[in-house]
Amino acid sequence: MDVNEENGVAESSPKIYLDYNATTPLEPSVLTAIHDALRDAWGNPSSSYAAGKKAGHVIKEARLSVANMIGALEGDIIFTSGGTEANNMVILSALEHFYEFHRERENHISDMKPHVITSNLEHDSIQLPLLHLAEQGKIELTFVPASQDSGAVTTEAILNKVRPSTCLVTVMMANNETGVIQPIENICKAIRGLMKSRLSQEMPRILVHTDAAQAIGKIKVDVNDLEVDYLTVVGHKFYGPRIGALYVRNPTRHTPIHPMFFGGGQERNFRPGTENTGMIAGLGQASQLVVENLDQYHKNMKLIRDYLEVRLKEIFQDKIQVNGKFETSERIPNTCNVSFIGIGLEGRKILATVQRLQASVGAACHSDVVSRPSPILIAIGVPHDIAMNALRLSVGRDTTKEDIDVVVEDLKVAIEGLRHK
Numbered sequence: 001m002d003v004n005e006e007n008g009v010a011e012s013s014p015k016i017y018l019d020y021n022a023t024t025p026l027e028p029s030v031l032t033a034i035h036d037a038l039r040d041a042w043g044n045p046s047s048s049y050a051a052g053k054k055a056g057h058v059i060k061e062a063r064l065s066v067a068n069m070i071g072a073l074e075g076d077i078i079f080t081s082g083g084t085e086a087n088n089m090v091i092l093s094a095l096e097h098f099y100e101f102h103r104e105r106e107n108h109i110s111d112m113k114p115h116v117i118t119s120n121l122e123h124d125s126i127q128l129p130l131l132h133l134a135e136q137g138k139i140e141l142t143f144v145p146a147s148q149d150s151g152a153v154t155t156e157a158i159l160n161k162v163r164p165s166t167c168l169v170t171v172m173m174a175n176n177e178t179g180v181i182q183p184i185e186n187i188c189k190a191i192r193g194l195m196k197s198r199l200s201q202e203m204p205r206i207l208v209h210t211d212a213a214q215a216i217g218k219i220k221v222d223v224n225d226l227e228v229d230y231l232t233v234v235g236h237k238f239y240g241p242r243i244g245a246l247y248v249r250n251p252t253r254h255t256p257i258h259p260m261f262f263g264g265g266q267e268r269n270f271r272p273g274t275e276n277t278g279m280i281a282g283l284g285q286a287s288q289l290v291v292e293n294l295d296q297y298h299k300n301m302k303l304i305r306d307y308l309e310v311r312l313k314e315i316f317q318d319k320i321q322v323n324g325k326f327e328t329s330e331r332i333p334n335t336c337n338v339s340f341i342g343i344g345l346e347g348r349k350i351l352a353t354v355q356r357l358q359a360s361v362g363a364a365c366h367s368d369v370v371s372r373p374s375p376i377l378i379a380i381g382v383p384h385d386i387a388m389n390a391l392r393l394s395v396g397r398d399t400t401k402e403d404i405d406v407v408v409e410d411l412k413v414a415i416e417g418l419r420h421k
């Protein structure tokens with residue numbers, strides 16, 4: 001067995017991956033679906049001959065699977081390149097809806113700005129386009145702070161920020177760093193309750209979106225329970241490929257949707273561009289697996305995540321704090337955000353010291369920022385020094401108790417070493 005000269009660890013010591021909120025590997029059957037589609041359904045889906053029809057059939061089946069996974073209709077699903085594209089499409093469609101509403105009433109829109117409400121917990125693919133539009137003076141933007149008693153926004157806090165020009169409320173379904181589930185169903189019901197009065201007062205309908213990236217494949221996601229107008233699906237968070245889909249409730253007839261770019265008319269002109277048949281096939285298969293196994297996935301991940309937290313408590317006792325665990329809110333079953341109490345135990349230092357664990361201190365897209373704590377943890381009231389010492393551990397479908405035992409021992413050795421530096 002070779003031993004790495006730098007860290008003295010046997011090269012063959014396999015790494016333990018606990019960063020499934022960052023991304024997941026493909027399920028074998030998803031890989032097979034992608035391979036088979038690339039091999040057999042390579043035709044252009046817009047072509048009317050056999051090769052095109054075969055590709056079109058693969059896409060139709062995948063669309064049905066994605067729709068089935070979230071309780072939607074086939075026509076409500078628009079394939080996108082991923083969650084970022086889907087989220088940006090929602091924002092721009094809501095703005096267009098605002099302007100169309102006022103143009104139809106011949107209102108002077110030149111001095112009107114659409115208003116958007118979101119939370120201070122959102123992924124960058126919501127937060128940054130909204131900030132960009134606000135900086136350009138194109139929207140008015142309200143960030144509703146999460147409650148520090150629950151790690152989630154409250155429906156009341158969202159409602160309190162509604163104004164006549166509000167056209168979109170967008171709140172993620174579950175946070176990628178803490179796992180805290182947001183009250184999307186309640187928010188939707190409350191916003192729908194405003195619908196009649198707003199229309200009678202010549203105010204635009206408030207559209208509601210949720211980014212379900214971290215929820216799908218972990219908890220039940222049903223658009224009929226939620227009553228959202230839009231919902232973002234991200235394949236690589238549930239063992240699927242790196243494409244996505246946008247759920248739009250009855251597009252154009254009930255819910256406005258506008259293309260961000262123009263081309264050959266694919267996806268009913270909502271999202272033109274020759275379809276990525278192979279990846280779409282994979283997304284369909286990943287969705288089918290969720291339909292068939294969600295309860296088991298949820299049960300297994302929760303068992304292992306809870307075991308992780310028990311073992312951490314056994315080893316570190318009062319020298320750890322689990323962030324995002326509140327009496328008044330729920331977490332997705334696979335996520336544990338934990339801080340190690342003590343000087344010199346910054347999360348990044350711990351990750352640089354462990355021998356087997358692969359995890360993150362927060363969102364992967366923030367991994368380049370080394371000098372600050374997670375803004376999400378600060379937002380839910382975690383003190384700065386505790387937030388600096390946080391690790392985000394997210395287990396997967398196949399993570400075992402033996403994996404957890406290895407990780408906990410790895411952390412124990414690393415932290416003892418850092419404490420004595």
Ligand SMILES: O=C(O)CC[SeH]
Pocket residue numbers: 021022023176177362363364365366
């Ligand atoms: O790592 C995450 O939380 C999502 C990808 Se930026």
